[in-house]
Amino acid sequence: MTENVVHEHDSHNDPEHIRREIRVYKIIFASLLVLTVLTVGVIKVGDVPIHYAIMIALAIAITKGTLVAGFFMHLLSEKKLIYAVLALTVVFFAFLIWLPLHDVYTKMGK
Amino acid sequence: MVSHADAVADHGHHEIAIPYNVTPRPDTGVYNAKLGVWLFLASEVMLFGALFSSLILLRTGAPSWPRGWELLNVWAATLNTFVLISSSVTVVLAWSYLRLGDLKMGRIYIGLTLLCAAIFMVVKGFEYTHEFREGNFPSKGNFFALYFTLTGLHGLHVLGGMIVFFYFLTVGSKMWKTEPQRYTNRIEVVGLYWHFVDLVWIFLFPTLYLL
Numbered sequence: 535m536t537e538n539v540v541h542e543h544d545s546h547n548d549p550e551h552i553r554r555e556i557r558v559y560k561i562i563f564a565s566l567l568v569l570t571v572l573t574v575g576v577i578k579v580g581d582v583p584i585h586y587a588i589m590i591a592l593a594i595a596i597t598k599g600t601l602v603a604g605f606f607m608h609l610l611s612e613k614k615l616i617y618a619v620l621a622l623t624v625v626f627f628a629f630l631i632w633l634p635l636h637d638v639y640t641k642m643g644k
Numbered sequence: 645m646v647s648h649a650d651a652v653a654d655h656g657h658h659e660i661a662i663p664y665n666v667t668p669r670p671d672t673g674v675y676n677a678k679l680g681v682w683l684f685l686a687s688e689v690m691l692f693g694a695l696f697s698s699l700i701l702l703r704t705g706a707p708s709w710p711r712g713w714e715l716l717n718v719w720a721a722t723l724n725t726f727v728l729i730s731s732s733v734t735v736v737l738a739w740s741y742l743r744l745g746d747l748k749m750g751r752i753y754i755g756l757t758l759l760c761a762a763i764f765m766v767v768k769g770f771e772y773t774h775e776f777r778e779g780n781f782p783s784k785g786n787f788f789a790l791y792f793t794l795t796g797l798h799g800l801h802v803l804g805g806m807i808v809f810f811y812f813l814t815v816g817s818k819m820w821k822t823e824p825q826r827y828t829n830r831i832e833v834v835g836l837y838w839h840f841v842d843l844v845w846i847f848l849f850p851t852l853y854l855l
Contacts, residue, residue, distance in 0.1 A: 577850070578854060599847065602842055602843050606733070607840075616682050627693045630690070634697055634704065
């Protein structure tokens with residue numbers, strides 16, 4: 535059955551490469567679990583003040599998100615067109631988040 | 645090069661196969677379904693982005709805002725975070741084993757993904773039931789309005805994923821016999837969607853429960 539499978543990139547689809555990937559996925563999985571424990575531990579158990587809590591929580595969430603997107607969604611080695619679609623998405627997403635933050639800073643300035 | 649599976653089928657009746665769902669399209673470098681799901685995910689980013697934007701606006705504009713753990717069950721949400729992260733790794737392992745030609749292991753991991761999704765929904769159900777018993781409905785205030793909107797929409801995405809996984813675990817897996825690469829690609833595509841659902845939760849969890 536395996537011989538019939540048409541591969542996109544032979545080098546990325548040889549069994550040894552796939553088994554190496556599986557090992558990497560397991561390491562990423564363990565890292566994500568540790569980071570989750572860290573988030574809850576530092577913010578809830580440590581009862582960190584809200585300003586620091588926001589920075590810590592966001593930093594950990596971004597790290598976890600990067601690991602999921604980079605390794606599980608294979609964005610570390612994706613085609614240019616996918617990067618182009620995502621770059622455009624990031625621009626619009628950043629605008630959506632900037633809008634309320636800009637409002638806050640404008641009010642703070644008054 | 646267009647494979648046999650991608651070629652237009654003409655067996656006396658006018659059946660037109662969707663092109664490039666097995667081999668990459670030369671100009672994009674990816675098969676069509678993969679590009680399609682990334683475009684869909686881009687629209688999903690905007691959907692959840694608009695809700696996160698609303699959350700920032702309402703929270704920063706409010707004179708006071710509760711910390712999530714005072715009102716919500718952090719430990720249930722932490723358990724759900726572990727469950728969803730586990731499901732992300734099981735779906736990527738399912739795809740890997742299918743690439744190795746191992747349907748049995750692939751199906752086991754798809755089944756485990758489905759199980760994780762079901763556990764997530766059951767835990768969420770307990771959380772919702774508890775909140776309703778406490779009188780915490782969306783109409784109570786901005787915090788609960790946002791909590792139920794964001795987690796409700798996310799839960800609908802989990803439910804949608806469960807339906808797709810159930811299909812690929814059962815009748816959908818018949819495709820393996822005739823078109824194994826196309827079936828493998830389908831698991832990759834639903835996996836990308838599932839990782840996005842996990843990503844959204846990774847940001848929802850601290851935002852709603854911890855901050």
